[in-house]
Amino acid sequence: MIAGWEDVRAEVLRRIRARLWAPGALIPGEEALAAEFGVARATVNRALRDLAEAGLLERRRKAGTRVALLPVRRATLEIPVIRQEVEARGQSHSFRLLAMRMAVPPLPVAGQLGWAPDAEKLYLETLHLADGKPYAHETRWLDPAHLPDPRPDFAAVSVNEWLVTHVAFATGDIAFAAEAADARSAEVLGVAQGAALFVTERTTFTTETAITFVRLIHAPGYRMVTMV
Amino acid sequence: MIAGWEDVRAEVLRRIRARLWAPGALIPGEEALAAEFGVARATVNRALRDLAEAGLLERRRKAGTRVALLPVRRATLEIPVIRQEVEARGQSHSFRLLAMRMAVPPLPVAGQLGWAPDAEKLYLETLHLADGKPYAHETRWLDPAHLPDPRPDFAAVSVNEWLVTHVAFATGDIAFAAEAADARSAEVLGVAQGAALFVTERTTFTTETAITFVRLIHAPGYRMVTMV
DNA sequence: CAGTGGTCTAGACCACCGC
DNA sequence: CGGTGGTCTAGACCACTGG
Structure with missing residues (x-):
């Protein structure tokens, strides 16, 4: 029936x-x-x-x-805030703000975001920990024009989370890749240089201008899983 | 209005x-x-x-x-047949069937698929090429029970494509990870051992039984991109 | 131009589940 | 229990586009 x-x-x-x-x-x-x-x-x-x-x-x-002749498989990925992701694994999340300074972004970054090639933007580097062990190394370029005047305390609330809850939802793109650990990520994550790491790159736009570009370099063993 | x-x-x-x-x-x-x-x-x-x-x-x-308090970002990935993926980049796709034999799958594979731990299944190894250059190294376990009696000629039609067009649509899961190239993949893809490679793993089920488990080890530089 | 899917409406019943 | 979202219906108009 x-x-x-x-x-x-x-x-x-x-x-x-x-x-x-x-x-x-x-x-x-x-x-x-x-x-x-x-x-x-x-x-x-x-x-x-x-x-x-x-x-x-x-x-x-x-x-x-x-x-459909060739049924395209569509998989939906849920990309949670890191804290949620870690806590969903039953671990406790913490983070350390490793760096925060104004600097001129590399040309490819400025180019992709539509920023003037020599304008200074906010650079942030964060290490996310799960049960105290390195979980992901986050490097981020952020347009400070989108921050309120007394700048949020990114040592207390992770940039990631502050943005999600305070900046208007927008569009963007996400890319995934495998990369060999460079010196900095290797040091921060405590792995050998050249180790295979899973990298997520996200660009976020409001209706017109780019807000932020973030690279998330995951510790070895990270798997992104989805159900079809 | x-x-x-x-x-x-x-x-x-x-x-x-x-x-x-x-x-x-x-x-x-x-x-x-x-x-x-x-x-x-x-x-x-x-x-x-x-x-x-x-x-x-x-x-x-x-x-x-x-x-929503923490808006979960949902990204939809389209996972096309490899041939389409390569041709969408304006390159020509070809492939070589490197191996096809009956064998007992490793325990973890048999376990995940719900296969008897010592039953022989069909093992297939394929190298996909884009403009003649290595594009992805595919290793696959396949339950031959889902194949017709005169087995399809997998040297002429890639397993991937045959399955998509001839086996009933089903559910499954997909996982992405970064892995260091092992000896075999390094040799086949022509890269150094230990190189960081992007790996896609897919398990496909019909309503009840598992059909196939496939690992796609992509050549260096592979990026999976999605729009949000 | 005509057939098909895309959408809207007004009204209705129902499942769920907070209160 | 009662309010909210989830869904169904019958009918209608419209946008698109293939022939």
Whole structure:
């Protein structure tokens, strides 16, 4: 018995899996499916839209709905505040502010953020600890124009967390890579130079200008996991 | 003028950014917002549901809708077939099947997949090339029970691609990590042992049983990028 | 131009769960 | 228990775009 949109989705999914509807094939229109399942068209729409967002269907007006030829796997990553991430592992989080100074960012950084190439910005370096052991080495460039006049005490509240809770949500991009530990990260994290480390880079923009660029160099063994 | 659900979403987002609705605060109910914006409640619902999925709002029946205290950043990764990934970079994709044999998987692999610890499975090793240069080293364990009787010619069609197009869509998990190149990967990819490499691990299940476990060891310089 | 998906509406019922 | 979000319906109009 098909009642809700999740039932519709399940049935459509079954037909795709069973190859009743082969990859690339056109499936019946919303109206037809609504009639077949005995539900409203809006209910079918909800189900098909969900499958399309998952990458299993391709929908175009007038052209109809097709089973995706090469279903793109979409994985959703949750990127929590470091403190949450550490505490979720049952460890206690702490951090040390290693450096905070005004400086001119490297050209590639300034370029990506759309900052003037010789303008001084705030540079922050933080070591995050889990149960007192090095967890991640954070280096960050921050446009101080986005800070309130009495600057927040970043030795008490981590920059990461202050920004998340006090700066307007914005867009940005995230990149992941594997890098060999440089001298500084090796020293800070207590690993050998050249060790393979997982690096996260995030750029955050408000509607127009870049707020911050942060590199998070994770201690060895770090894995980023997601469910599909 | 607010007309569609995207307008509602934009306005709600504006109020969150402007801190008219502070983190943790209860926002008006759907009925109230619908009245204020002059739209149907379903339209408000669509907008708020979208923001909740994005991690900016927390919604609970009876409790109402609150602005998330620590907005979880959610990033959606698209994990294409390797051939698509390479071709999207404007390069030509090719591959070489380096090994294909029946063998007993290592205990951790068998364990994670729920396979009997001493059952033989199909082991496949593939080198993917972009413009003829090593792009990724793929090692895979595959349950041959999911293959048709005349086994597909994996020297002609990459395992990756055959599975995507011929095996029912399923669930699974994905993990990313940085690892030092072992002897084999170093040799195959033409890099020094110990080089920092980006590794993707995927486990794929049908409704009940595991189909395959694949490790993709990317050549140096690989970056996985996502937009938020 | 006509068919398909995208969306809106007004009203309704219901599941959940804080109070 | 009662309020809130979750969902369904029937009908409608519209945007897009393939033929």
